[in-house]
Amino acid sequence: MKFIVDQQVEDIELPENLRLNTFLQEFHQDCPHPECNFGFYGFAFGQSPFHVPQIMQTALQKNSDKGKYAPVPGIEELREAIATYNKHYFGMDIDPKRVYVGPGTKELIFNLFEILHGTVILPTPAWIGYLPQIRFLKKNYHMLPTKSSRKINADDLKKLALRLHDRQKILILNNPNNPTGLLYSRLELEEIADICREQNITVISDEIYAQTTYDMKEFVSMGKIYPEGTFVTNGLSKSHAAGGYRLGYVIFPQYVTELKQQFKKILATEYTAVSTPIQHAAVAGFEISKEMDEYFEITRRIHEIMGEYTYNAVTAIDGVKATKPEATFYLLANFNHYSSELAGSKIQVSQRFAESLIQHPYHTAIVGGDSLVLERTDFSARMAFVDYDGTKAFENYKNNKPKTASDKLEFVKTNAPRIVAGIKMIDLYFQHIKKNASSKIECKFDSLRVPG
Incomplete structure (x- = not known):
């Protein structure tokens, strides 16, 4: 029997976070490089990394x-x-x-x-x-x-x-x-x-x-x-x-x-x-309760530390600007400085930019501007700084609260190495873009389109 789906449902696209997740799973399964086994650097998904109280x-x-x-x-x-x-x-x-x-x-x-x-x-x-x-x-x-x-x-x-x-x-x-x-x-x-x-x-x-x-x-x-x-x-x-x-x-x-x-x-x-x-x-x-007050305070401070690091590291990339977070675990990074270089690599819309960044060797997931209801040609992207073991970070913070700037930097490096490595990969990506290394970005692009 053939079932007919209501047109109103047909017209709805899969939510971008689920669509991206499908793409990442397919990419991970298909990637032939042994180093792909680590997965990807996850700046795309906005889920708190901490434990339920x-x-x-x-x-x-x-x-x-x-x-x-x-x-x-x-x-x-x-x-x-x-x-x-x-x-x-x-x-x-x-x-x-x-x-x-x-x-x-x-x-x-x-x-x-x-x-x-x-x-x-x-x-x-x-x-x-x-x-x-x-x-x-x-x-x-x-x-x-x-x-x-x-x-x-x-x-x-x-x-x-x-x-x-x-x-x-x-x-x-x-x-x-x-x-x-x-x-x-x-x-x-x-x-x-x-x-x-x-x-x-x-x-x-x-x-x-x-x-x-x-x-x-x-x-x-x-x-x-x-x-x-x-x-x-x-x-x-x-x-x-x-x-x-x-x-x-x-x-x-x-x-x-x-x-x-x-x-x-x-x-x-x-x-x-x-x-x-x-x-x-x-x-x-x-x-x-005291338990919930402590929970909110520790998780808030960790989000702040991760946000400060992510902001500083991303804006240290030549030409990149970003919003400086005052809350949440997100920032909006502006990569439009590289618009002409991206166009030279046949990357003319933000979705293609996000797709190319997940390719080997970068393996970095972001949410591109068109998914955020920006113009398709706006190369801004949301970055969620939550790719770490929240339970471990919570206990480490509780046992040894970082006080100085160097303490906080060490806290990030120890507890969130994937955030550190992922931002370095974004920097590497734009270094390659500047050198017009489009062959590295496009080598598998056509076979790894995001579904839908």
Whole structure:
């Protein structure tokens, strides 16, 4: 029997991270060189390298017998813990009834797109997951390039909003930002909020990296600045290294009642509720405790050390610029200095650049600019500095905290040798590009295209 797939699904491309993973697996299997056995230097995948906090693992084990369906918005203990968590760390005083729990922040953002009518404003560069969801739901959208600052400019936002005629506009705000690692200041958020109030713009503020902010005094939630018009999303995946737990939450704007009932209807229709044992494990993760405070502090400091090293090492490559991360485990590297040399090697778009960098002998994985909703000819790339054993690094930091610049450098070399080696390979790649060594880059290119 031949099955017919709905055209709406046919039109959706495989998410870029999964597509790249497929390509890397095929490349690894086909590479004839013995030295390929090490795999590749992984700057492409944004997953925390650390262990799930032991307090959460223990709670999951203790509650493994919880087999009943949970309430659609989440169990009461978890919603209360999330409210306390947000007040303690982010200064947001919220009613637990404003909190809805879902199977990951990604799913909740999709649910918000489903329920909110209007045109979506997508600042670029952007996380790779937003645009496929917007297209899948056939929503109107407009890009908002952030230019050289890599942050939303309030004047540019206003100019775009004035051209849009929907009664409601929806701005995606990702703070701290993936892929840049940048953080919005209170003043920048206030300027954006002023335009949102004036132009009736609803904000979905994706704050999944909030707890990774290197200087927590600098983080401000848009939910504090624009509480009447902001949906704040967050979860366990990045701060608690628990992406596999698939648990996120959304905080609804103030004074919203009917919309929550409509949202509840969507959640109940699509997945009923999040796994009950996972919700009980999340309670332990969101409760205020010395164990979690230590976990956040150590992982935050390690991200900062790795980010500082990656920024310094990448920008030490001739002609390369990058955003200096203030949070997350990403930076955006700008390789456009080599545009003409890349073109001379028949590399004219960013996807081909990313593909060529994974070839022998470089074996280095990045996420190219077109996957970040930049122009295809923009040779910027996201680099995730997480290719190391997080559990080992956590214990080493805990036992011997690096204090000086030389201590931190040694910490990176000892705990993250693949990050060090991978950046050296990027440098080597551009040395070869400058020497027009295109034969080395193209030797296997045609047979190793990324699927799709």
